[in-house]
Amino acid sequence: MTEDTELCYRALVSRDRRFDGRFFTGVRTTGIYCRPICPARTPRRENVEFYPCAAAAEAAGYRPCLRCRPDSAPGTPEWNGTSATVSRGLRLIQQGELDERGVSGLAARLGIGERHLSRLFEEHLGAAPVVVAQTRRAHFARKLIEETDLPMADIAFASGFGSIRRFNALVRDRFGYPPTELRGRWATRRDRASRASRNLGDGTLTLRLPYRPPLDWEGALAFLAKRTIPGVERVGDGAYERTFELEGHSATASADRATGTFRVIHAEAESCLLLSVSPIPARAVLSVVETVRHLFDLHADPMVVSRHFANDTVLGPLVSSTPGLRLPGSWDGFELAIRAILGQQITVRAATTIAGRLVDRMGRPVVTGDSSLSRLFPSAAEVAAGDLSGLGIPGSRIRALRALAEEVAEGRLTLDPAADPAETRAKLLALPGIGPWTVEYIMMRALRDPNAFPAGDIVLRKALSGSDRALSERQLLSRAEPWRPWRAYAVLHLWRASGTGRTVGPVSATPSASVRSTTKTRRRKTGTNGTERKSHAQRTR
Numbered sequence: 001m002t003e004d005t006e007l008c009y010r011a012l013v014s015r016d017r018r019f020d021g022r023f024f025t026g027v028r029t030t031g032i033y034c035r036p037i038c039p040a041r042t043p044r045r046e047n048v049e050f051y052p053c054a055a056a057a058e059a060a061g062y063r064p065c066l067r068c069r070p071d072s073a074p075g076t077p078e079w080n081g082t083s084a085t086v087s088r089g090l091r092l093i094q095q096g097e098l099d100e101r102g103v104s105g106l107a108a109r110l111g112i113g114e115r116h117l118s119r120l121f122e123e124h125l126g127a128a129p130v131v132v133a134q135t136r137r138a139h140f141a142r143k144l145i146e147e148t149d150l151p152m153a154d155i156a157f158a159s160g161f162g163s164i165r166r167f168n169a170l171v172r173d174r175f176g177y178p179p180t181e182l183r184g185r186w187a188t189r190r191d192r193a194s195r196a197s198r199n200l201g202d203g204t205l206t207l208r209l210p211y212r213p214p215l216d217w218e219g220a221l222a223f224l225a226k227r228t229i230p231g232v233e234r235v236g237d238g239a240y241e242r243t244f245e246l247e248g249h250s251a252t253a254s255a256d257r258a259t260g261t262f263r264v265i266h267a268e269a270e271s272c273l274l275l276s277v278s279p280i281p282a283r284a285v286l287s288v289v290e291t292v293r294h295l296f297d298l299h300a301d302p303m304v305v306s307r308h309f310a311n312d313t314v315l316g317p318l319v320s321s322t323p324g325l326r327l328p329g330s331w332d333g334f335e336l337a338i339r340a341i342l343g344q345q346i347t348v349r350a351a352t353t354i355a356g357r358l359v360d361r362m363g364r365p366v367v368t369g370d371s372s373l374s375r376l377f378p379s380a381a382e383v384a385a386g387d388l389s390g391l392g393i394p395g396s397r398i399r400a401l402r403a404l405a406e407e408v409a410e411g412r413l414t415l416d417p418a419a420d421p422a423e424t425r426a427k428l429l430a431l432p433g434i435g436p437w438t439v440e441y442i443m444m445r446a447l448r449d450p451n452a453f454p455a456g457d458i459v460l461r462k463a464l465s466g467s468d469r470a471l472s473e474r475q476l477l478s479r480a481e482p483w484r485p486w487r488a489y490a491v492l493h494l495w496r497a498s499g500t501g502r503t504v505g506p507v508s509a510t511p512s513a514s515v516r517s518t519t520k521t522r523r524r525k526t527g528t529n530g531t532e533r534k535s536h537a538q539r540t541r
Contacts (some may be wrong), residue, residue, distance in 0.1 A: 008050045011036050017271065019305045020212060021074035024051045026062045033057035038068035054127030055135040064139075069146075071139030074210045076301045084421075085110055086124045089117065090132070091418040091448075094290045098133045099160050111420070131471060138159060138174045140286055142253025145171075145183045147207055150282070152179050158282035166447035203279035207289060208272040209264075211298040214324030217266040219496065220296060223328050226348050227339065229376040230356035231363065239265045243366050244331060245376050246284045258284035259376065261368050264292060273298070278368070294417055294448055297326035305486050309493075312482065314464065318493040325496070327488050334408050335377045338426075340438050341400050342393065354392055362386045380408035400433025407431065417448040444488045453480055453487040460491065463498045 011019040019036045026033040027043045033051065034040065048437060051057040059414065062360070064070040091109055092098070098106045099143045106129060107117040121129050138204035141159035144150055150158070156167035217238075225235035225368050233242040245260040260278035267274050274290055277285065306323050309315040319325075330336035342358070343351035362382050363375035366428035384405035388398045413427050424447060428439045436456055455477050461470035464479060471479070483490045 005050055008036070009045055012048070013042055015039075017213065022212075022301060023047075023209075024054055024057045024070060024073075026051060026057050028059060032065050033062035033070065034065040035068045035073050037071055038065055040065070040067055051126055053125050053127065053132070053135075054139065055132040057438065058135055058174065059131045062172065064142075066175065068242070069142070071142045072208070072210055075293065079219040079434075083124060085112065085117075086120050088102055088420065089121065089129065091416075093129065093133050093136060095287070095416070095418055096160060097418070098129055099137075099162075103129055108529075109418075134170060135174075138170050140289070141167065141179070142175060142182065143207065144251065144285075145179055148205060150205070154282040155179070158285040160283075160286060173497075190341050193238040203275050204281075205285065206274055208267070209275050209289065209293060209296075209298055210270075210272045210341050211296075212301055212303070213271050214302060215266070215268075215271075216322050216324040217268070219322060219324075220328055221324055227352060229335075229339070229352065229359055229377065231359045231373070234301055234372055240264050241373060242331060243368060243373050243376050244288070246280075246287055246471045260288075260364055261366075261370075261373055262288060262292065289412065291331060294329040295331055297329060297448075300326055302326075305489050308486050309483070309490070315483070315490055315493055318497055322493065322496065325489070325492055327448070327450065327492055328445060329448055330445050332377065333419075333442070334380050334405075337408075337415055337438075337442050338401060338448045339385065340405065341397060341433065342440050344397060344433075346440065357391050358383075359389075361391075377477045380405045384409045386522055396433050400431065404434070414440065415446045417446075419447055421447060444491065449472060449507075451485045452487050453483075453491060454479075457491070459498050460494055463494050472473055 002238070008019070008023050010016075012025055015037045017037055024033045024035065025038075025043075027047055028049070029043065029047050049060075049219065051060065054064065054073075057070075089106060091353075092106055092109055097109060101109070103114050103117065107114045108182045110117065112120075118128055121127060121132065127131065127135075141155055141161070141456045144155040144158060145152075150157075152167075153164055156164045157165065160195070161167040161170070168178055168348075171177075171182065174527070175182055177185060196303070221235050221238070221240060221329045224240055228235055233240070235241075241261065243261050248406075258280045262278065263276045265274050265276075273296060275289065277288055280288070295515070302324055306319050309319045338358070339351065339355055342354050346354075357374050359377060364378070364382075365374060366376050368374060369537035384402060388401055393399075393401075394423070407427065408415065413424070415424070421443060425439055425443065428434050428442065429436070437454045440452045440454035443449040444454075454535045455473045458470060461473070461476050462468075465471045480487050480490065496531075
């Protein structure tokens, strides 16, 4: 358990919502484990023990509380107190890797042995990978049982179970009741009314996605609104909407594709987002939910980030004014990388226009009943084989787009949160037309690396200089060293402050003559492979 146990107990006594999902409380006298906000009578200190995740509590023999519903807690922060390997393992489990390939396949994907993988999970999470995966399936199943009117067979497949028999057995084992009795016995009248109102007659499914408050929803929408791809995405009326396609979304799924649309709005009073998904195969639901969680950074713990920056002279005030700022992710890593390349050396608006042209030319049409959401973003294979001329971009950028698409289409490059960061950085930098700034931007948003840092970003270098003379990359990296492992959040805060005209510098002395000379030399150079200039970061951040 990474948290101080006395701190955990104080949070339990006060029912502090900021700790919801950061730990779970096992009550020895009842054999039940609860969230810190459980409304039940607070147990005595000597009767409780604390666990970093629900899987660890269940591995210790506790059953989830049917009152506070641990399955409804925000996800355990993936990198809070865990190793990088365990963080990647958790993300792969969320993507169904263990269901499809087993523990040996999961270990191979992480580049370690099975025994070492099990030791790491036990050390950092208190539960084996298989238990973590089972808990994930069981809790998502309970969510669907209590929040929807889906048939039990659909819920079983949507939760990643290979058979209804296994689904029934695991739900009974974890919650003490079979699925049908769980829905009928514990769904209150209010729950049933709410469930009926959230699941419309046209087959649209609406689910709650909880988060740890605060959440800067308006800031997240503003960031995404500037970058929406015409025909694919839309931001308006307090909502984010887009088309999507999933392929190979679960271990047991067939080769058919799941195509649809989703809409996300903010339910601040419930500390959750409401995700509405058009009718899709049941097996694809869990993938959509997990991807949207990453898109809006719902696994983050803003309290941890705020504490880390609290004493920083520059970031402390910024975090205090916007404590709920999140790191916007992406629906698809390839899509995000294409968007980043298109934006090199041009404005955000111009890049959006060109992305729209690409979608018009290569994106397959999809029937949604809404003319503004009418196309899918083209796949890597479609971009690799398509005609990229006439889009309004130079030949060097066309070569960069095609090289990226070919690597992704052939499976040599993976751009998702479970990819190895060091390996992905090296592969991206080896491609023509992709330099360090673009790589770090992709790492921030596609791979969800909280420590990614585009040191060449001219906006950051100027914002922290306090003058017209920008800091050198070396100075910026030195200044950002105390921000680890949350440098990507620092970047978002500084970009936002600069966009509003807020002064955040100076933070360092005037560069020495030798440093100024080095800086001038770097300004004359282009980025990796001679195509990406650092100055484009100011336009595409």
